[in-house]
Amino acid sequence: MGVRTWLGEWPMFRQATGSDPLGRGAAVQSPRTRALEPRTREADEVVKSVCPYCAVGCGQNIYVRDGRVTQIEGDPDSPISRGRLCPKGSASTSLVTSPTRVTTVKYRRPYGTEWEDLDLDTALDMIADRVLDARRRGWQDTDDQGRVLRRTLGFSSLGGATLDNEENYLIKKLFMALGAIQVENQARI
Amino acid sequence: MAEAHPVGFQWVMEAKARGATVIHVDPRFTRTSAVADLHVPFRAGADIAFLGGLINYVLTEGKDFREYVTAFTNAAELVGEDFADADVEGVFSGYNAETGRYDPISWQMDGAYEAPAAGQRDHWEPELREEHAAFTSDTAGGVGDQAYAPSDPERDDTLQHPRCVYQVLKRHYARYTPEAVSRVCGMGVEQFLAVARAITENSGRERTTAWVYSVGWTHHTVGAQYIRAASILQTLLGNMGRPGGGILALRGHASIQGSTDIPTLYDLLPGYIPMPNAHLHEDLQSFLDADAAKTGFWGHMDAYLVSLLKAWWGDAATPENDFAFDYLPRLTGNHGTYGIVRDQIDRKTFGYFLVGENPAVGHANGKMQRLGMANLDWLVVRDMQMIESASFWKDGPEIETGELRTEDIGTEVFFLPCANHTEKSGTFTNTQRLLQWRREAVHPPGDARSELHFYFHLGKKIREKLAGSTDDRDRPLLDLTWDYPTFGVHEEPDPQSVLAEINGFDADGNHLASYTQMKADGTTSGGCWIYTGVFKDGVNQADRRTPGAEQTWVAPEWGWAWPANRRTLYNRASADADGKPWSERKAYVWWDEESGSWTGHDIPDFEATKAPSYRPPEGATVEDALSGTDAFIMQANGKAWLYAPTGLADGPMPTHYEPVESPVANLLHDQQDNPAREDIDRAWNRLNPAMSETYPYVFLTYRLTEHHTAGGMSRFLGYLSELQPEFFCEVSPALARERNLEHLGYATLISARTAIEARVLVTERMKPLRIGDQRIHQIGLPYHWGSNGLSVGDPANDLLGVVMDPNVHIQESKVATCDIQPGRRPRGPALLEFVESYRRKAGVEPGGIT
Structure with missing residues (x-):
């Protein structure tokens, strides 16, 4: 590794000499962070949808990979929301992928004290x-x-x-x- | 709006950036107030005094938009001589103290009966109809339609006659002076006048003012009249049917508008056709005669209803059997949700489906809700998470107090997991009547299914079990059109086929393009007439997604708005009587003389080629009876009603009544609260007495940005629970001193129903108000919490009792009273004794579960 390359990998040097004087972008990237990609880029498809919370009806883009929702973003095409989502809409990925979601039938018989499974x-x-x-x-x-x-x-x-x-x-x-x-x-x- | 509809609020900020004045009228200082030009704090429940004060200001200062008022409203019509105003007493003519109900016959116009386009349509009991027939006997229709015959009332276009609507209105609101408003609402006279000046200066030819409201206006014993008051004000100022105007309801669920249009509501059929009430010898014709006007577009209710019956019962609906009209069950009064719960407690009804709703947390008087469920034979809950309404038998508050024991609760509970919004296709209708199609992104996991799947297969199963039945009551089920195409391993019904049925077909099986194609002879079908056109040309119009940046500011190619893709209702009123825009700045739709048609930025909400100069011939019916200036086409007379001679259960003009649980006396009228309100007088629904020293403080419930309704879609999520981790109450520093409440400590709030605890937030956002010689404290309570999920707390709604508006049977949950004390609430049976001790002190009968 030459001195120039070594220096060029030093964030302070890049910040001082490059196009990112505030050190908020390229200057502070490591090889690992440079290689990171948003999970939206890996999606198999992007499906058009609408936010399920209030009645404003903000547009959502649902990012899907291997048959699972990986991310939900605001839809910039929507003339209603122009790509924006509120805290609830922004959290809707965790709504649809919630680990506490119940996915099987639960049955409580009369006077029963516990849930039972049912087909x-x-x-x-x-x-x-x-x-x-x-x-x-x-x-x-x-x-x-x-x-x-x-x-x-x-x-x-x-x-x-x-x-x-x-x-x-x-x-x-x-x-x-x-x-x-x-x-x-x-x-x- | 910034709190509960933040993304919609961006448009308010856009307007502000372009010079609009933003005024926030709210008891609390919120994120909306923070960016408003003016925040007006006032007392919860005093809105009609405030709006009435504005109406009075407009009328006494002569600030109404006179050309608009004369062209488009009933201001000139004369009210009948029998009408007596509420006046000092506060009660209108026609009140029956024994039944607690009004007979509206004396509210009628002079020389004409006018049919309501909404509300109490069928309160014409036979004898009233007969009496009424005397002065409308020369009608155009056949036997039996005397009640709704078109006729013109007497009028005075100079607006001077003492009985003309304009003068009646002026007298009614004369007592709502700025000083009176100030005393009732707790706002300064100058503050009130600042609002009055702002809205009047911002209305007229060149400018429009919009009012935006939410359930802060509807959750009252006079909720419908709040909205009426706003409509009177907006109509006087010429702000209806115009861009930048209107009264905009911000609704709180993704498709709460859709579930009102295609109503999972007891009193409506799709498209706001009323559910039939039980009458002797009623048939299709007598129903239409009693419930539909003969003039205006409701004159086509026969076509809308017959098309609906054809959509539901297909070939079994024939002219010979009245298109199966008798298959529809009949109402005999109020079957709203609180009445249903009362009947559950009384074991008069046995089963309950809960689909995406959590009443144990989200409804007023949670104890009543849970007690209802504990008395059922069976309960089906369809949700994504284990909500409190599914697990009440195991961990509800009444289990903790010992009022209920798990082993004694006989309710059989089925929890069925449901699909979420990414796992099914279908339409939501948003708060501006816009239908937007969502496309299925992934399949639902495990046993989770869409409601479409559940109800389709439940219906199939029930029909299989009844196959071959000769029982007459099973005919509607067996004759039902219930054969939607399905796809996939789970046999999911095709939602597009359902939307196509809602849209409707002609006799040749073509998709209808407009409700104007519907016929009353059974040759067309359509499940919801106002949605006809959503499948125009066989195209799913709700799935149109032309980017906003690639179309006009009205954005007509994004989704589809009912009716007929019109984005602003009654937009004929955006042009003057001659069809010219009121101003260049506010041009929206206008009459184009050259082409002989209406045109503009939106689809005209008017017959396309009806000239402004059109005047109806004698005896004309339906839309032909409306002139070229009758912009309000759903009204029987085409006019906006400043005075409503019929349709309301509690008076023709909004009147200030105090909330049932109010700390003060009514300073405007002798009558303290709405005399026509609906009560449920039971031990589990005790009310705090008005002006009670035991329950001296006002509280109001509200939503936070970071949570959603009863929490089923937010309290179970990590991010949202971190952002708003705990139930709290907002109190002013003055109240904190008065009751020794410590910021971040606990407080116990007590009503005649129960006591709950919350963390204390002492904040200047809450201001004590001066009402008469009293100082009134208000407490804010977000209502999202319950016992399940990541973030838990007591439900604020448990503190509320149920007392209702008589028009819509909505509870008064935006204002009630309580006491507040420092520290945590008692646990177990001690809580019951604690609450009872308060009831004793207040002179309230013993309460709770008996």
Whole structure:
């Protein structure tokens, strides 16, 4: 290693002589940090999305590698957000990759003291049975004045503001066909 | 706005950089106040006094935008002689003290019944309708539609007649003087006048003023009237339908607007069609007669509703069976969320789905919420994290106090993991009515599924179980159109096919391009008429992503806004009566004489070729009945209503009432609080008496930038929990001295519901206010915390009781009272005795779980 090369690797020298007098960029890079690349560069694809928190609707770019989300950034194309995200939107990578996320069905039997595991299909079948039973028990054909009601008060639903329009549509459609009027969401809260 | 909608706030800062004045009216000094030109601290719950004061200022100083007011509002119409104003007493004519409800018949205009375009549409009981038919018998429609016949009320275009709306309004607000506002709100007269001058000087031909609000305006027993007060003010100043104007609701969830448009709400069908109420001998026609106007675009409710019924029941919906209108269940009153929870506690309802909502933390009176869930047969929770509403039976606050025992709770709980926003495709509708499509980036892990998947397969399973049923009540399920194409190993339904159904089809199976193509004869379908056009030409318009930098400032090619991709509603009002822009500076849409059509920067919210000079012929209906100056096309008369003769449950004009839990008397009217409000009188929902010495302080709840609602999407995240690690209360130095509260120490806050503890933040951001001869302290409480997650704390909402607005059944959670004491709260059963001792002292009946 010649003296010049040795000197050239010295950050103070580079800071004093190069284009980075404040020592906030190239001047302070080591061979290791110079070789670092943002994980966004290694993404297999960038998928267009929208932030899931408040209702401003900021654009998000979802960076995906090997079928997993590696990073979420603001979408500069969005005329709403112009690439910006707030602390929550900026934290959404950790929302979708959270280690405490529950990914299997949990079941608590009546009077039970602990969670148990349950197969998803079994759970769906049990829920369908319970819906039909509660629907029957809460059914009202008419009221005491003889007015047609054709409804059930046996069960209800709460939630929708965090869901997609298409999902809200299926919830409302199914509940109306069941005769279940008690459908509510955060808009009332 | 800077706190809870920070990225949207960049546009306020852009406006400020271009010379706009930013005024922040809020009890607290926040990040918004920090960059505002003026922060006006005031007392929570006094907003109608404040807005009424501004209306009074505009009217007494003659500052209204007169040409706009005469062209576009009902200012000139005469109110009927039977109407009696609230006046000193504070109660309007038509109030029934026994039922606590208003009969709005005396609020009507002189010589005409006017149908509401929203709100209480069907409160015409049969006898009222008959009475009413007497003066609207010469109608255009058929049998049964007498209630909603078009007719013109008497008017005085000089605005001088004592019964014209303009004068009625002026008299109603005459008592809301700057001095009165100052006394009620706790702001200085000069401060009030500074705001009044700023907004009036910034309104008119050349300038517009926008009002931005959030749940600080809606969470009150008079919440709907807060918004009404703002609309009166904005209409008087000519700030509606114009660029830079409006009353902008900042909504708090990614698609809370969408879940209102396609409502997972009990009282609505998609596109703001009201859910039918139970009536004797009701059919499709009598429903439409009672709930839809004959004039204006709501005159097409038949086409919107029949298309919806066709989307849901397909070939089973025929002209012979009223398009399956009888398949829809009927309402008999308030079935809102708090009534449902009361019924859970009473074991009148047995099952509950919670999808992306955490009421154990996020709703007022958490004890009530958890008690409801503890009395269910079964509960299905769909979420990403183990939220408090799923685990209440194991670790809820009532387990700690011994009020509930895990072994005694019979609720069967299913926790089903859900897909997150990157794991499914679909649309969110943001706070400006913009639908934006998200594309699926990755597959959901393990058992996690989208709600689309869950509800589609649940519906399939239920239909399989009922196959072959001959029971009449199962017909709506078996006849339901429920055959969406699926893909992938999990048979995920195709969300584009659902969006296409929402958009609607014509008889040949083509995608509808506009709701104006919908028909009432059953030849079109469409699941939500206001969303028709989102799949125009078979293209998913919500997935359009032309970069903002490559299009105009209105950005019409990013996503799709309902209706018809219009970005500003009622934008016909951005031009004068003749169709000319009010000014060059504020030009938005205008009439182009040469081409004989409306044009401009946005899609005109008006019939494209209806000239400003158009006047309806006698007997015209639907949009033909609206003239070329009737900008408010959803209104039966095309006018903005400064006075609302119908549609509201608590009065035709906003009136200041104190919050139910207020430390002061109503200084403007004798009536203390909203006489038509809704209560739930139960041991688990005790209220603090007004002006109570036991609960002397006001508290209000709010959000932090770093957390989201009930915390399910933020308290479980490392970064956000580090940024805001603990529940705290904001108190002024004066209150800290009064109660010996130590900065960073603990405090216990007590109401008639419970007591919670929080770390103390002593800050000048909270200012004591002078109300009459009282000094009022206000305490700020962020409401994000619960027992689960990385950052834990007591839920602020546990402190609240439930008392509701009668129009929308929303709780008064933005203002209530409490006491505050230094130190941590008692633990276990001692907490119950502690809270009871306060109730005893305040003269409140014993409370809690009985």
